[in-house]
Amino acid sequence: NAGVTQTPKFRVLKTGQSMTLLCAQDMNHEYMYWYRQDPGMGLRLIHYSVGEGTTAKGEVPDGYNVSRLKKQNFLLGLESAAPSQTSVYFCASRHRGQFATNEKLFFGSGTQLSVL
């Protein structure tokens, strides 16, 4: 059981380049999330999905697009990267469980992105 897998783990881009971050989960979770983590700002929600074929904006969606064509995959795209998008990106999926006490987020190991 791999859990939540993010690829790539590291990436360096030049301003204006594009890239896609892939998040894959093998736990059959409906809800998936993309966050960015910056020093002193915690994790900020970029976009999220409540199921296959759905996406919604989070707190900081500008400059990013997402797609959820398959239930197990949630893609985060940067069409034209900017230095302000230098960050650590985390993907997460929500485990609902039979009881409310079992609810928790499973996180990937993160992608460190630098935009020069």
Added chain:
Amino acid sequence: AQSVTQLDSHVSVSEGTPVLLRCNYSSSYSPSLFWYVQHPNKGLQLLLKYTSAATLVKGINGFEAEFKKSETSFHLTKPSAHMSDAAEYFCVVSDTSGTYKYIFGTGTRLKVLA
């Protein structure tokens, strides 16, 4: 809309003394509240969760948190700090309206002094 405010960006305690990390929340709906911990260069781990079953919630590694609706607070405590508790701690709120957006606070970095 929901939000959380972590009142201290950094907290330093001596090993063996109590830990208090403060969190206030705002939510339009009955909230679910969590504390997550992130050790240096590690992933995020769930410490505990408030589900409305009990206002005092016990988590892993001796941590606990008390939900106080009148004060809109969910402070994290531990009676005796250990060196291994040094990490960044995040308070998280999620509404129960069905969108299940998880909103993180800005984090509190806990330093434990020998």
